[in-house]
Amino acid sequence: MRKLLFILKLTSMMFLLMFFISSCEEIENAIEEAEEQEEQLDDEEKEEEDDDSEFATGLDHEKEQESLKTIPQDLSLVTLADANIELGSQVLLTDYVPPVRSQGGYGTCTAWATAYYARTIMYAREHNLSQADLEDDNNVFSPLDMYLSISHGPDCGGSWPGSAFKVMQERGVATYATAPYDQLDDRSECDLQPQSAWTTEAGNYKIESYRVVDHESVEAVKSYLQMGRPVQVSCVLGLNFDAKRDGEVMYTDDYSAPPEEHGRHAMCCVGYDDNKGANGAFLIVNSWGEWWGDKGYVWVDYDFFTSQLVYSAYVIEGDKGGLSQEMFDESVIDPSYRVDGKDLIAIELQDQVDNVYDDDRYITYNVFNRGNSVVPASDDWNIVYYYYNAYDPENDFGMLVFDYYTDDVGEANKGQFGDFADVDADMVSYGEQNYWNYFDVPSGMSVATASMNDGKEYNFEFGYNLPDDLNGEYYFVLFADGFNTIEEQYEQNNFIFFTGKEGKPVQINNGVVDESSLKSAGLRSKLPADLKKSNPNAYTIDEIKGLIQYQKRAGILDVKASEFLKNASSRQGNFRGKRIVRAE
DSSP, X not given: OHHHHHHHHHHHHHHHHHHHHHHHHHHHHHHXXXXXXXXXXXXXXXXXXXXXXHOOOXXXXXXXXXXXXXXXXXXXXXXXXXXXXXXXSEEEOGGXXXXXXXXXXXXXXHHIIIIIIIIHHHHHHHTTOOHHHHTSGGGSBOHHHHHHHSOOXXXXXXXXXHXXXXXXXXXXXXXXXXXXXXXXXXXXXXXXXXXXXHHHHHTXXXXXXXXXXXXXXXXXXXXXXXXXXXXXXXXXXXXXXGGOOSSSOBOOOOOOSOGGGSOXXXXXXXXXXXXXXXXXXXXXXXXXXXXXTBTTEEEEEHHHIIIIIEEEEEEEEEEOSSXXXXXXXXXXXXXXXXXXXXXXXXXXXXXXXXXXXXXXXXXXXXXXXXXXXXXXXGGOEEEEEEEEESSOTTTSEEEEEEEEEOSSSSOTTTTEEEESTTXXXXXXXXXXXXXXXXXXBOXXXXXXXXXXXXXXXXXXXXXXXXXXXXXXXXXXXXXXXXXXXXXBSOOGGGEEEEOOGGGOOEEEETTEEOGGGTOOSSOSEEOHHHHHHHSTTSOOHHHHHHHHHHHHHXXXXXXXXXXXXXXXXXXXXXXXXXXXXXXX
């Protein structure tokens, strides 16, 4: 009996022990589950808190508006290519977009849009990088390095694209691996300077140029994307923009608040689809993390993009591993160096006020044939002196001097020249007082010297005046063979630019050159390499050459020249024409 009681007691104890062990396990499981749920809730709360801070903007709208005045407009694709870009119905650059990340609560959107996205996409395209390659931070550019390198407001305040692109062109930008964004731990670090190692690396990753583009033209934006060039966009956000959480097209937003309450934000346009939504849409990548929008992206209706959301847009050009200076060796710019065939080189340009005729001006100029072949008048070539707006030459330009070399007027072998006033010639639209010339230019001789052919050296002088309503900042360019009728070995040396001090543009007020904009030591007439060195973002010779030639073919110069002739005639005939002067 006692044994039986013992067995029963032992069994009960074992049962209780097993029950206790089982209960402990359940309790432990319950505790673990509760802890996991609490951690999940903490994460969700943290994400919600992060969401509130992640929607930082940081675009300095006022500074950007000032900056826009000094950034050249990109010349139209038709102008430079002389042909329309074939637009597909869809283009996506997402294969070249680095992983979507967040700028956090800091006003660094400009650095993200320009360096992290636009610069990385261009680099990835030009080096044929894959998505796997872009997971490597050595192939991605650092928004932290860019932000610390550019002008920005205090306490991690906003910056603007012009500042970022200028730094990207002149200094470059370091990689994300070298300057990771997670080093920006608090606002006190926003005023730090980039580390010297970052700056050293940045020099390997400069851009060629940056330009403003027409954000109001759907076709223009699509054209750049078609060419594989991301379009960095500056946006004014409606009240509902930060709440975007799906992949649907955004057609509108709430702009009912006062203007100052709508955030200004920099992002990057990386694609389009004509069949997306009701009207077609652009694809924009943001810097608010993958949990915003459609995994960090948003589709924006074409009309909403051009009319409300975007207020300025930019593209960058080329990755040369350093700033392209368009430098020429002496064999290209030295008149004494002979080359096969024909090669015209601009060798003289001075532009000064004509004190005899009030505010009229005159140039002293010359062009040299350094080829070993004669340049005959039958080539129908010209010397063009042309002014263009330093930031918008496609819409604001004019021809001042048109010096035409042809066998269509005059008699052979007599070295004749004269104005167009009394001749029936196709070029009369360039101004009755612009000149035709019937003489050949031998090898190793300047054009002015060839016109006299008496063994002495000469230059030309040509008087001109500017339109009375001309205002703004301009460059002037002397262009030998302006319409590219002569096949030459080198064309880079056809140009000389007349500039203001330090290679800056010339200021013109109501048709009068502001002499204070010219006051500086040294020459103001610059070869292309000189101009590019002093003003790296100025238009290249290829851009200006392409523009002039396009305007000629399209008949635009004829219209402009006729307008100029009419304006010049109203200025009491102060024009004193062309003359030949002894070279000093």
